[in-house]
Structures are given as C-alpha cells and as structure tokens.
Amino acid sequence: MRIVRVSSLFETNLCFSVSLSAVFRFSHLIGFGQCVMHLLRFSGCLAQETQQNRLQLSHWETLVDSFFTDYAVMRLTLWKDNQRAEAKPFEIGVPILPRFFLVTAQSGVKSMSFTLEGARERVTTPGRATIDCAGAVWAFRYTSGYTVTLRGTLTARLSVQPPKDDAPQPFPGLKFEEIIFDASTHEKLISLDAIQGPRRGPVDSPRSPIMNGPTYNMEKDENRVHIDRAVIPGEPVNAFGIPQATMRCLEVGTFFPAVVRRRETNMIDSLQKAWHR
Structure with a gap:
C-alpha cells in the first residue's frame, strides 16, 4: 500500500513539474493584448444568434470548458433599481456556469456581448495576467425586442494552460480563472419594431432654420410619429436587471459549493472511520 502511494505521489509531482515548465515556456504569450483578445473572442461566441443548440446544456458546457479552467469562478454583483442601496452578490462556479447561460437563453436572450472601454492588461506572475476595465458593458439582447445593458467595472484573471494530452495540436491556450463584474x-432599451399599434406618420417636413430667425424648438418643430393604442412587450428583467429565472438559478447555485463541501466532508469521515476499523 505504501509503495502505491509513493508512486502516485511521484507521478503527480512529475506531471505538475511538466505542466509548470510548459507554463513558464509559453509565459511570453501574454502581456501584449492576448488576454483582451481572448475576452473579446469569448464575447463573440456569446453574441452568435444563429446557433440552434443555444437551448442545450451541452453547448454551454463545451463553451465553458473551452474558456474557463476547472476551478474558475465568476463573481457577479447586481444593484436593485440602479441605486447603491441593495445589492445581490453571486459567486458562480464552473458546475453552475453552463446552467446560468442556459437559463438566461431560455428566458429569451438571443445574444450577449461585452464592450470594453479603456481595458488594461498586465502580467501579474509568470503565465498569469489580469484585465482591468473601469467602463465595461454587458449587453443582453432579447427576442422580444428589448436590449438590457449592465454597466460597471470588470476584472478578469487569466492563465496560460498547457495543451491537453488528447489535443490535436500541442499548443498552449489561455483560460479564465476568475471574472468579476x-x-x-x-x-x-426597446426596438421601435417591437412597439405594436397603428402609426400616424408626420405630415409636415421639418422646417429649415432661417438666418436671424426664431430659435429652433425641438419639441415643437421635430417630426413625430403617433402610435394609437400602442402595445409594448413586458419587461423581461427584474429590478436587478436580469431575468427572474436567472436570478433563481443564481440563488440556488450559491448553495451548491456548500453541498459539495458537505459531501466531501462526509466521504472523508466515512473513509477515516473505515480506515480505523
């Protein structure tokens, strides 16, 4: 039994040293905008509307596996009614992250995307980098015609991951370790095409400004379209800016790490009792 343990420990240390050497070998691949491009590439995958399997869990599991490490975490903080009075912080691990995207898609979101204003990329340690963005926008586009944008600060931590053994090409890749939004x-916002009702267009053309004439009054002189008995779709989000089903998914997901730790603790206790027997 002791020989097996020593052998397993030796193999683990050997694999760790090989992976660590690969990380140091390819650490020069970050620090020149590659991490920002990786985040924008992730945004491009979220923005695709033509994918037929967006409502399948396997699609989001593949996407998360491609961009996140096994231990990655997404931390999301939402404020109620745009006031800094009541906040809901969420910690989304890899087991819950695909379901978060799935439930959001099932709530009518056809695409998502990130917009970064003034993003900065810096190397923290060999093989690791951090993206800081003070003006980030996370946009959700709904099939009903609504577009909901979350505005705030974004921080992303990435690391160079060695290629997997079964990878077709032995090249390293970048993956997220943490995203904080x-x-x-x-x-x-709502599209004009989503507003239903008979329209009455403007009759008069806009009046051209006259030299030394009266001041142009936008409220009186601009063209207006009147919609009789207008009907608009209901708002797809709650007071925190996300669908209610997504909120329930996040609230349930907060209990998942505690359940996993409890199960692991029970398993360790059972093994210890069996060992002492």
Missing part, C-alpha cells in the same frame, strides 16, 4: 447600473 460589478454592475452598478442597468438600462433597458
């Missing part, structure tokens, strides 16, 4: 405000 603090959504201070959210905005709701």
